[in-house]
Amino acid sequence: MGALALSVEHLSKRYRLGNLGTQASSLREALLSWWSTRSGQKKSSTPISFVQALDDVSFTVQQGEVLGIVGPNGAGKSTLLKIISRITLPDRGRVMGSGRIASLLEAGVGFHPELSGRENIFLSGNILGMSNREIRSRFDEIVDFAEIGPFLDTPVKRYSSGMYIRLAFAIGAFLRPELWIVDEVLSVGDAAFQHKCLHRIRTIAREEGTTILMVSHQLSLIGQIAHRAIWLDYGKIAAEGPPHQVIGAYLKAQSGQLWDWQPNPPFCWKQLSLTRARLHPRLAKGQHVPDVHTPLQICLQLRTHATVHHLQLSLQLFTLVGECLFEQPSTPLSLPPGQWMLEYEIPGDFLNEGSYYLSVFLTDLQTGDHSQVDACLVFDIAGNVHRAPFPEAERRMGYVRPQFAMTWKPSENAD
Amino acid sequence: MPTHWEISAKQRWWGFPEMPRLRRGYRDLLWRLVRRDLLTSYQQTILGPLWLLLQPLLSIAAYTFIFKRVADLPTDGLPAPLFYLTGIIGWTFFSESLIAVSYAYHSYADIFSKVYFPRIIVPLAALLHHGIRAGIQSLLLIGLMGFYLLHGELHLGWKLLLALPVIILIALLSLGLGLIAAAISARYRDIQNLLHFLLRLGWILTPIIYPLSMVHSWLRRWLLLNPMSALMEYLRYALLGAGYHQIGGMLYAALACLVVCAIGLMAFRWRDGKVMDII
Numbered sequence: 001m002g003a004l005a006l007s008v009e010h011l012s013k014r015y016r017l018g019n020l021g022t023q024a025s026s027l028r029e030a031l032l033s034w035w036s037t038r039s040g041q042k043k044s045s046t047p048i049s050f051v052q053a054l055d056d057v058s059f060t061v062q063q064g065e066v067l068g069i070v071g072p073n074g075a076g077k078s079t080l081l082k083i084i085s086r087i088t089l090p091d092r093g094r095v096m097g098s099g100r101i102a103s104l105l106e107a108g109v110g111f112h113p114e115l116s117g118r119e120n121i122f123l124s125g126n127i128l129g130m131s132n133r134e135i136r137s138r139f140d141e142i143v144d145f146a147e148i149g150p151f152l153d154t155p156v157k158r159y160s161s162g163m164y165i166r167l168a169f170a171i172g173a174f175l176r177p178e179l180w181i182v183d184e185v186l187s188v189g190d191a192a193f194q195h196k197c198l199h200r201i202r203t204i205a206r207e208e209g210t211t212i213l214m215v216s217h218q219l220s221l222i223g224q225i226a227h228r229a230i231w232l233d234y235g236k237i238a239a240e241g242p243p244h245q246v247i248g249a250y251l252k253a254q255s256g257q258l259w260d261w262q263p264n265p266p267f268c269w270k271q272l273s274l275t276r277a278r279l280h281p282r283l284a285k286g287q288h289v290p291d292v293h294t295p296l297q298i299c300l301q302l303r304t305h306a307t308v309h310h311l312q313l314s315l316q317l318f319t320l321v322g323e324c325l326f327e328q329p330s331t332p333l334s335l336p337p338g339q340w341m342l343e344y345e346i347p348g349d350f351l352n353e354g355s356y357y358l359s360v361f362l363t364d365l366q367t368g369d370h371s372q373v374d375a376c377l378v379f380d381i382a383g384n385v386h387r388a389p390f391p392e393a394e395r396r397m398g399y400v401r402p403q404f405a406m407t408w409k410p411s412e413n414a415d
Numbered sequence: 416m417p418t419h420w421e422i423s424a425k426q427r428w429w430g431f432p433e434m435p436r437l438r439r440g441y442r443d444l445l446w447r448l449v450r451r452d453l454l455t456s457y458q459q460t461i462l463g464p465l466w467l468l469l470q471p472l473l474s475i476a477a478y479t480f481i482f483k484r485v486a487d488l489p490t491d492g493l494p495a496p497l498f499y500l501t502g503i504i505g506w507t508f509f510s511e512s513l514i515a516v517s518y519a520y521h522s523y524a525d526i527f528s529k530v531y532f533p534r535i536i537v538p539l540a541a542l543l544h545h546g547i548r549a550g551i552q553s554l555l556l557i558g559l560m561g562f563y564l565l566h567g568e569l570h571l572g573w574k575l576l577l578a579l580p581v582i583i584l585i586a587l588l589s590l591g592l593g594l595i596a597a598a599i600s601a602r603y604r605d606i607q608n609l610l611h612f613l614l615r616l617g618w619i620l621t622p623i624i625y626p627l628s629m630v631h632s633w634l635r636r637w638l639l640l641n642p643m644s645a646l647m648e649y650l651r652y653a654l655l656g657a658g659y660h661q662i663g664g665m666l667y668a669a670l671a672c673l674v675v676c677a678i679g680l681m682a683f684r685w686r687d688g689k690v691m692d693i694i
Binding site: 082083084085086087089090091092093094095096097098101103110112114115119122123126127128129130131132133134 | 420421422423424439440441442443444447448451454455458526527528529530531532
């Protein structure tokens with residue numbers, strides 16, 4: 001740690017859109033356009049338009065750091081990774097780094113379907129810049145990790161998709177590059193394999209000092225393993241910092257806060273419709289946003305069209321990264337037709353600062369049918385550093401702020 | 416930070432200071448690609464690599480029947496099978512490696528868009544692959560030469576040594592032309608259609624099924640503008656002892672090959688940095 005592994009300075013790149021003479025895709029078009037300009041005819045007046053894929057992006061990455069990159073599609077993530085892995089050139093700016101880069105922009109780059117797993121390990125490894133000797137020295141680890149031992153000499157076109165992905169990931173994971181670029185690779189494979197991959201990524205970063213750049217739409221993944229995150233939006237860095245903050249900011253920008261939810265038409269399920277959900281933070285005087293001490297009242301309005309039996313309503317609170325903080329189910333309900341209001345309060349000093357959303361889960365306990373309203377309320381809890389006498393003592397990690405009893409007693413050396 | 420590499424807009428990809436540690440990997444990659452091409456070219460065929468020898472054998476039979484028996488074209492006083500086989504191997508190497516090199520961007524677009532390695536490895540691997548194929552086919556030629564040598568219809572001499580530079584020049588020419596075609600076809604795919612046509616034309620304009628000696632001298636001068644003419648004649652002269660072998664024509668051909676190869680390398684390099692945004 002400490003040494004810079006990668007430095008990106010003022011990187012810009014734009015792509016040209018639309019038709020243009022010089023962009024002709026066949027010789028005929030090119031000749032026609034040349035002829036038309038030569039013979040003095042007007043050029044086709046299609047306006048030239050550009051997409052600024054990257055706009056003055058600068059950041060640095062420390063050696064051994066895992067940097068997550070988030071952002072909506074088209075934000076420039078792929079362009080950035082492509083420039084860093086030298087697939088395409090920037091228009092302006094530069095990237096400096098040290099060591100070998102292995103980019104896993106796609107699993108199984110260069111795999112040839114007709115060749116055996118063994119041949120493909122060497123082929124893919126060579127393409128990623130490994131020498132035969134290096135591959136041989138890691139061969140067993142790769143085969144072990146990918147769990148393809150018995151199928152080493154089978155052409156990969158006969159592999160199951162799971163085996164294929166495992167092998168592809170394993171090659172990248174055991175390359176020992178100095179900089180590893182991982183793009184959406186983990187979105188495939190089963191849970192056990194994903195877990196294994198995560199573990200491997202952590203090991204690589206911690207023990208082998210490999211720097212990792214990863215892009216994923218699975219934000220929880222970045223939240224779990226990245227040390228730092230960058231949010232790219234329209235080719236610019238919109239936020240940079242600890243993963244949970246950046247992801248929170250990103251998600252908030254995507255969804256916005258939602259304190260009063262009134263769907264039109266109302267959400268209907270069976271004989272029941274959910275008409276409104278509201279958040280009433282019990283704000284202190286002069287306070288505008290809820291903080292960690294603010295009790296939060298949640299009101300749900302529903303209407304039953306006929307008597308509803310055996311209904312269970314659960315409130316589920318999630319962090320914006322999508323981790324469920326808690327679920328609170330109601331007792332089995334029987335509601336006659338009419339309007340109903342549910343009041344629920346999350347006391348102050350319970351939730352830590354952060355961004356949360358609330359989902360409502362409805363179950364018919366008799367039949368097991370269920371339905372849910374996802375993210376009907378979205379809100380932020382601010383940290384409260386202004387009111388406290390020792391601001392730093394107020395700041396806590398985690399999602400909740402329990403106050404369980406901590407008892408202090410004098411003790412003799414009893415060990 | 417120990418800066419090992421830098422990427423910027425002005426970067427010439429060609430002059431990239433590759434790390435020594437990578438150089439070894441890239442050399443291995445070159446041979447890996449050659450090996451892959453060799454391994455996969457005859458997958459799921461019954462005769463497998465035997466086709467490599469069968470193709471020229473069938474061609475000899477057809478050529479001997481059509482061009483020797485029916486059309487009665489001369490063969491410079493050489494045994495017809497020897498005459499044709501030299502031409503077949505030489506031309507096959509030239510045209511097939513040219514085509515393979517010209518597809519460098521298109522057949523690898525998928526890989527090029529995902530991972531970086533010096534792009535020139537791909538055309539070089541294609542050239543080597545076809546060179547090895549030609550080498551295997553040459554075993555046939557050596558066998559046939561041995562046969563005629565034993566029957567006293569062939570005499571070998573120091574001229575044999577000339578074959579090596581001639582083969583290298585053929586390789587450089589096909590690499591150069593292929594790279595030019597690759598650089599153009601990265602944007603204009605039409606070039607591939609044109610290329611196949613030009614190669615068919617070239618097959619006629621090159622003395623493969625006929626010797627240059629049967630052509631009128633005014634036409635010969637025009638035919639010699641095509642560097643492959645002199646090279647094919649020289650190849651036969653070196654290996655079999657009969658053929659056009661004036662030093663002037665040879666020097667022209669050698670110069671043409673070197674110039675074309677240099678242009679090809681520059682065109683490929685010029686295209687390299689931008690290709691992934693175009694293809």
